[in-house]
Amino acid sequence: MIIKLFFQNVQNRRSVQHALKCIFLSLIISILGLPIFHCSESQEQSEESFAEIATPLIPVNQLADDIQMANEDITQSRQNAITRAVARVNSAVVGINVTQILRVQQRSFWDNDPFYRYFAPPQSYREYEVNGLGSGFIISPDGYILTNQHVIDQASEIVVSMTNGEHVNAEVVGEDPKYDVALLKVDKNDLDYIPFGNSDDVIIGEWVIAIGNPFGLFDVSSKPTVTVGVVSATGMDFEGDGGRSYEDMIQTDAAINGGNSGGPLVNSLGQCIGINTLIYSGSSEWEPGTSIGIGFAIPINRVKTILPDLQKIGPVDQSFATGLEVENISRVVARMMGISQRDGVVVTRVSARSPAESAGMQVGDVIVAIGGERVRSTADVQQVINSVDIEKDRNLELTVFRDGKLYEVVLQL
Incomplete structure (x- = not known):
């Protein structure tokens, strides 16, 4: 009797397990949305189904229009402020x-x-x-x-x-x-x-x-x-x-x-x-x-x-030639020139037939001021020269140190 009941319980368990497997499989199929095909369907029905799936839902001419519109959108998206400015x-x-x-x-x-x-x-x-x-x-x-x-x-x-x-x-x-x-x-x-x-x-x-x-x-x-x-x-x-x-x-x-x-x-x-x-x-x-x-x-x-x-x-002539070449006064230059003055710039060349020559400038003169502004280097000279308005003022006043004395020299530009 005990053996008989044991086999019945085993069979019942197997039936329950089989039923649970079927339910679980059905749930998976329904969740995934997988189609369930019946073996009794004929080959003709299957071909009709595939034929329906292959039939396009949008006419071909409408697809062409959509592609053209998409290309136009892409082209317009490339137009930006830079390309429009160019x-x-x-x-x-x-x-x-x-x-x-x-x-x-x-x-x-x-x-x-x-x-x-x-x-x-x-x-x-x-x-x-x-x-x-x-x-x-x-x-x-x-x-x-x-x-x-x-x-x-x-x-x-x-x-x-x-x-x-x-x-x-x-x-x-x-x-x-x-x-x-x-x-x-x-x-x-x-x-x-x-x-x-x-x-x-x-x-x-x-x-x-x-x-x-x-x-x-x-x-x-x-x-x-x-x-x-x-x-x-x-x-x-x-x-x-x-x-x-x-x-x-x-x-x-x-x-x-x-x-x-x-x-x-x-x-x-x-x-x-x-x-x-x-x-x-x-x-x-x-x-x-x-x-x-x-x-x-x-x-x-x-x-x-x-x-x-x-x-x-016409030409706005801001440039002019003084006829002077100058150098910063280093110790070497001061020793070679035989000068003790260290503040200003020293004249190293006076061009012939230039405003500097006409004004009596000499090599070795030390320029300490231009137009009333003190100069300590060639950079200062360039800055002062750049500020001169040649259209309004044709004269350039220099303060020159020579032979231990200061002189005022006027260059007519």
Whole structure:
């Protein structure tokens, strides 16, 4: 009896386990949403089912329209403030090719020696014809173009490359060597031009676009090169070669290379906020070279202040020749010159037929003041010279120490 009950219990357990397995399997199938096919379905019914699944729910022509709309959305998403600004101004950027006559003084190995310059006669000059390039941009429909003065300095011929492939001769309307700005004119009308922005309102970190003719690439495709960066800093001041004064410069990391000088620095609204001018190339000088992400532009508000003068009176000649060469007074120079005065700068050369010679300046004179302002180094001299308004004052007053006495000397510029 006991054995019989034992087998019945085992059979009951097996039935219960089988039932639970069936229930569990049904639950899994229902949760996963798996279709349950009946073996009694015919092959024809299965084929009809697959045929229904393969039938497209959207007409083919509607799919094509949807794909076209999707492509248009992608294209529109690529249009941003940068691309729109470039599209507005690109046709107003030009390449500038110049032929320059450079007058170079023949120098010797000993020219850096003040003792040699004290006794040696002046060196002669030779003239060379060289080709240069730069960038510019049109600022009015009747063909006025802005660029850097150093791009067209001493140019005997200026040819402007337009985005339509034309090459047009340009003439210099006005130039300001001190501020490194030049205004050109081409004989064309109805030209696209770039409007001015407000360089006083630039924001550090805002997007800017440098457009121009690096390495002469404009002449390869008749299209300017575009680089993008941000405003890195403002209010940067530098002293350049030839008495040029760069004040309140806009610093940017937009790539600026040789040939970009004179091109526009544009904001995201398509307005010019500066003229690309300098880069720091990693050497000891501020000069054309390869960009390492530190470039500088003349703020356009500064250009606005001199533009009327450039248009009306032509060249704004801020440069002048005094005929003097000076050195800081080191102990070695003082000993060689036989002078005890250490405050000021010493005259090491007086050029023939110069304002300095006409005023009686002599080698060995020590200049201690210019225009009433004391000078202690050649840097002070350059700063004072840069501040002279040659258009208003044609005389330069020097305070000179000679033979233990102070003299007032006036140079007629």
